[in-house]
Amino acid sequence: xxxxxxxxxxxDFSTMRRIIKNLLRDxxxxxxxxxxxxxxxxxxxxxxxxxxxxxxWNMPGMQGIDLLKTVRADEELSxxxxxxxxxxxxxxxxxxxAQAGVNGYIVKPFTAATLKDKIDKIFxxxxxx
Amino acid sequence: xxxxxxxxxxxxxxxxxxxxxxxxxTQVQQQLTVLTQAQESDLFHEVGKLTRDLHESxxxxxxxxxxxxxTTNDIPDTRERLNFVIQTTEDAAHNTxxxxxxxxxxxxxxxxxxxxxxQSWHRFRMREMDxxxxxxxSTEIESYLPTVKQQAxxxxxxxxxxxxxxxxxxxxxxxxxxVITLVEEVEGNLVELVKIAGKHQTESTxxxxxxxxxxxxxxxxxxxxxxxxxxxxxxxxxxxSLGF
Numbered sequence: 001x002x003x004x005x006x007x008x009x010x011x012d013f014s015t016m017r018r019i020i021k022n023l024l025r026d027x028x029x030x031x032x033x034x035x036x037x038x039x040x041x042x043x044x045x046x047x048x049x050x051x052x053x054x055x056x057w058n059m060p061g062m063q064g065i066d067l068l069k070t071v072r073a074d075e076e077l078s079x080x081x082x083x084x085x086x087x088x089x090x091x092x093x094x095x096x097x098a099q100a101g102v103n104g105y106i107v108k109p110f111t112a113a114t115l116k117d118k119i120d121k122i123f124x125x126x127x128x129x
Numbered sequence: 130x131x132x133x134x135x136x137x138x139x140x141x142x143x144x145x146x147x148x149x150x151x152x153x154x155t156q157v158q159q160q161l162t163v164l165t166q167a168q169e170s171d172l173f174h175e176v177g178k179l180t181r182d183l184h185e186s187x188x189x190x191x192x193x194x195x196x197x198x199x200t201t202n203d204i205p206d207t208r209e210r211l212n213f214v215i216q217t218t219e220d221a222a223h224n225t226x227x228x229x230x231x232x233x234x235x236x237x238x239x240x241x242x243x244x245x246x247x248q249s250w251h252r253f254r255m256r257e258m259d260x261x262x263x264x265x266x267s268t269e270i271e272s273y274l275p276t277v278k279q280q281a282x283x284x285x286x287x288x289x290x291x292x293x294x295x296x297x298x299x300x301x302x303x304x305x306x307x308v309i310t311l312v313e314e315v316e317g318n319l320v321e322l323v324k325i326a327g328k329h330q331t332e333s334t335x336x337x338x339x340x341x342x343x344x345x346x347x348x349x350x351x352x353x354x355x356x357x358x359x360x361x362x363x364x365x366x367x368x369x370s371l372g373f
Contacts, residue, residue: 013219014219014223015218015219015222015223015226018222018223018226019226022226022229022230057345058345058346058347063345065343065345087347087348087349088345088346088347089348089349089357089358089359089364090342090343090346090349090356090357090358091356091357091358091367092342092343092356093342093343093345094358094364094367094368095367095371096342096343098368098371098373105364105368106361106364107358107360107361107364108348110361114361
C-alpha cells in the first residue's frame, strides 16, 4: 500500500470530512482531497489522479451509492477502490452496496482502528490479486 | 315523523290503494309521485344537515388562530431552529477538532524530547558519556523542564476549552425539545383534521405505496428494527456471509 496515494473524501458534513482526514493523517496518509457530494466528486475523479475513494451514502445532490455505481460503470474509474463510511445500516443497503462493487463498508460512528483495519484489508486484497 | 307529514302520506297511500283497485292509472301515477317526493325531501333534508355540519366544523377548524399561527410562524421558525442546531453542532465539532489539532503536536513534542533525554540519561548512567556531552545534556534538561510546564499548561487550557465546547449539547437540546413540543401540537391538530375529514379517510393508504428498500434513511434511531445492523461486527458478518 502506497502511503502517498491520493484519497478523495466525500461527505456533505465538513466535520465528518475533517475527522476522516485527521484519522487518515494519523495512519500516514497525508495526500487527501475533499468533495461534499457525488456531483462535486465526479469531476475530481474524472480529472484523474485519485487512488482511493472514501464516501458517505446519504448526501444531497448525488448519493454515495449512485457515485459508486457511476464509478463502476466508468471505464477509466471502474477499478478504483471505494470505501463507504455511512450511518445507513439496513441490511438491504449493505447488500446493495456489496452488489454495486463496494470494497469496504464502515458504519458510523466508527473508530480509528476500524478505519485502519478496513483500509488494510482493501489493499491486501488488491495487492494479492 | 311529523303528524302533518304522516297524514299526507297516509292520504296518499289510501288514494293509491283506491286507484289500484279501480284501475285508475292516472291516479296511481299521481299518488306514487306524491309518496316518492316525500321520501326524497327527507333525504335532501339529511344531506343538507350533514353538509351544514361539515361546513361548520371546517370553519371552526380554519378559524382556530393557533393553527394559523402554527403554519405561518411556528413551522418556519422551527426550520430556522433546526438549522441553528446543525450550525451549532458543526461549530462545536470544528472548535473541538481545532483544539485537538493544536494539542497533538504539544504532546508529540513532549514525548519526543523526553525520549531523547531518556536515551542520553541512560548513556550517562552507563558511564558512556564524556564531559562535553554531559554539559549538552544538562543544557537540554534545563531548557526542557520549563517547556514541560509551559506545554502542559497549554494542553490543560486546550482541554478546558474542549470541555466548554461541549456546551452545544445543552443549547441544541433545549431547541430540539421546543421542536418536539411543536411536533406534538401539529400532530394533535392533524388528528382533529382527520376526524373532521371523515372515517373513510382514515383507512390506511400504505398498500399502494412503493418503498425503495435502499433509500437513504440516515442514522437508525430504533436499533431493534428488523433488517437493521447494530454495529460494525454485524456489517462484517453480513458481508462475509455474502462471500465478501
